[in-house]
Amino acid sequence: xITVKNMFVATLIALIVGGSAFWLWPNxxxxxxxxxxxxxxxxxxxAGEHALEGQLKARKIAELFQDPxxxxxxxxxxxxxxxxxxxxxxxAMIRASFTKADVDLYDVGVELSAEKTAMVQGTVRLLGxxxxxxxxxxxxxxxxxxKDNGQWFFTTVTIVEVLDR
Amino acid sequence: xATSFFRRxxxxxxxxxxxxxxxxxxxxxxxxFTQVLVPLRIEGQSMEPTYKDGSFTFCWxxxxxxxxxxHGDIVAxxxxxxxxxxxxxxxxxxxxxxxxxxxxxxxxxxxxxxPYISPSLPWNLPPRKxxxxxxxxxxxxxxxPLERHHMGQVExxxxxxxxx
Numbered sequence: 001x002i003t004v005k006n007m008f009v010a011t012l013i014a015l016i017v018g019g020s021a022f023w024l025w026p027n028x029x030x031x032x033x034x035x036x037x038x039x040x041x042x043x044x045x046x047a048g049e050h051a052l053e054g055q056l057k058a059r060k061i062a063e064l065f066q067d068p069x070x071x072x073x074x075x076x077x078x079x080x081x082x083x084x085x086x087x088x089x090x091x092a093m094i095r096a097s098f099t100k101a102d103v104d105l106y107d108v109g110v111e112l113s114a115e116k117t118a119m120v121q122g123t124v125r126l127l128g129x130x131x132x133x134x135x136x137x138x139x140x141x142x143x144x145x146x147k148d149n150g151q152w153f154f155t156t157v158t159i160v161e162v163l164d165r
Numbered sequence: 166x167a168t169s170f171f172r173r174x175x176x177x178x179x180x181x182x183x184x185x186x187x188x189x190x191x192x193x194x195x196x197x198f199t200q201v202l203v204p205l206r207i208e209g210q211s212m213e214p215t216y217k218d219g220s221f222t223f224c225w226x227x228x229x230x231x232x233x234x235x236h237g238d239i240v241a242x243x244x245x246x247x248x249x250x251x252x253x254x255x256x257x258x259x260x261x262x263x264x265x266x267x268x269x270x271x272x273x274x275x276x277x278x279x280p281y282i283s284p285s286l287p288w289n290l291p292p293r294k295x296x297x298x299x300x301x302x303x304x305x306x307x308x309x310p311l312e313r314h315h316m317g318q319v320e321x322x323x324x325x326x327x328x329x
Contacts, residue, residue, distance in 0.1 A: 106244075106245070106246060106248040106249045107244070107245045107246020107247065107248050107249070108245075109245065109246075121245050122245045122246070123244040123245045123246060123248070123249045125249055127208070136208055136209040138244060138249055138251065138315075139244075140244040140245045141245075160245075162242065162244060162251075162319060162323065163242075163251075163302065163315055163316060163317030163318070163319050164299075164317045164318050164319070165290075165316060165317040165318075
């Protein structure tokens with residue numbers, strides 16, 4: 001029987017289902033966010049991690065980058081093109097210097113353009129320990145990504161200078 | 166009577182009026198604690214001894230609605246978004262020259278008294294002029310080497326508000 005109450009419940013269910021479908025439907029922005037989640041997962045290091053596991057995680061991170069990828073660090077006025085292998089080696093070296101590390105990304109914004117490219121902006125926070133000493137670092141990043149064979153890759157990554165010494 | 170009051174206070178009857186009050190309360194709390202008085206959990210030691218690692222404070226976003234940032238103000242500086250901020254103290258304004266000599270802060274070549282810092286390392290930073298539209302910020306913890314301390318000039322637009 002159609003009553004006001006039934007109509008209200010049906011509308012509510014339709015809104016929830018529609019909203020969930022919209023929210024969960026695969027799209028490029030979600031694909032990019034899932035690629036960024038790899039950085040958080042593979043960048044994080046638990047105490048006592050095996051060296052082989054560290055290498056595998058470094059490789060996972062390196063696979064997110066186009067070969068070569070342009071890297072810029074504004075604070076030290078550095079800019080250079082790095083191959084995927086070089087990125088993997090550098091990531092492995094940095095991870096090895098930590099006894100434990102926790103990588104988190106915040107406030108990630110994704111802006112898609114028509115030519116299968118995207119601009120990504122966000123904040124990366126690293127909490128870790130080096131030989132027992134705790135360390136914390138926060139940086140803003142800006143990146144350009146390119147869709148190649150259905151996968152998104154970083155083509156340019158810039159560490160933004162927030163505080164200019 | 167007291168039992169009745171407490172029962173009504175903690176287990177109120179779910180009436181339409183109560184629902185409206187609850188919604189208004191939730192909306193007001195959301196508005197206040199996301200836009201006006203943003204809670205901050207402090208991680209790191211860069212502002213010790215003023216703010217200790219693990220403590221809580223609030224960012225008062227209305228702090229610079231009618232005034233401009235000034236020397237000695239503690240401000241919250243945003244990054245790409247507002248979920249991660251840096252707490253720093255303003256030590257110099259646009260157009261001023263800032264310098265550290267053996268741990269002593271000099272602004273426009275004049276020594277600045279800093280009662281808020283504890284014994285510090287002899288930082289040395291050559292003089293530099295703060296650019297237009299920026300302020301120079303530094304943490305209160307000067308016991309870490311200068312190279313490892315987040316400090317420098319930052320755009321005023323990145324200041325999210327003052328810190329209580």
